[in-house]
Amino acid sequence: MKKVNHFDTVNILGIPFIHTTMDDFIKKIEARLHNQEKTFIVTANPEIVMRANEDAPFKNVLQRATYITADGIGIVKAAKQLGQPLPERVAGYDTMLRLLQIANDEKKRVYFFGAKEPTLKKMIKNIEETYPNLIIVGSHHGYYNPKDNRVIQEIQATEPDFVFVALGFPRQEKWIDANMPKCQKGIFMGVGGSFDVISGEVKRAPKVWRNLHLEWLYRLFSQPSRWRRMLAIPKFMMAVRKSKNIVSQDNEKGLGA
């Protein structure tokens, strides 16, 4: 297994997922925060892996990330199928809440970029109530001209410890990849629809559904427009099976060493 920034990785269709529990991952991020090491976190699901395999620049962006974690049971299942099981899911939403808690405990500086203006405002209100000690240094909605440098200039000026970017993939990862190098420090993370959930506008699946690994089904019922995106999951499982066969054939031919 190849190591990436301290963790072993499991390669799933060319994407290196770190082999970690949530707790170990959070500990590592805390250490990087204290050392002021810039960090780019991607939490990837099957849709992201499939997209990366159709979009070479996006795949390159992912390969430059500091960490890619397994967001979604599909990734955990794929790793198992490849004979290299991952300990557990490290989902984007849960990771974001853990990082907000650290920011609150340590009175750290946070910037929020993305989502619609009213969603962002509602989310900030909820965060101010739940995490009163973290310092919100700035925020900007996500419907902006990509050539506009205002957001990055604000981040450079306010020097946040955490930057959460909710523009949906691949936009958020591409933005972080292009802009993090312009900053001195910060833990940068793409968080997809998490602002919508924290704002209260989109409900997360109840715990029973999540425990049954049926969060995807709940999302499909509550946001039927997502059905097309769900098609990525069976395609992903098929591609993983195929990649496993290719690896085992190569091993039989002695090419795998």
Ligand code: UDP
């Ligand atoms: N979004 C945005 N700017 C855009 C497109 C989307 O800020 O140009 C936001 C959108 O409002 C939502 C988040 O990005 O808050 C994407 O959510 P989605 O559930 O689509 O994320 P994904 O699961 O695709 O990463």
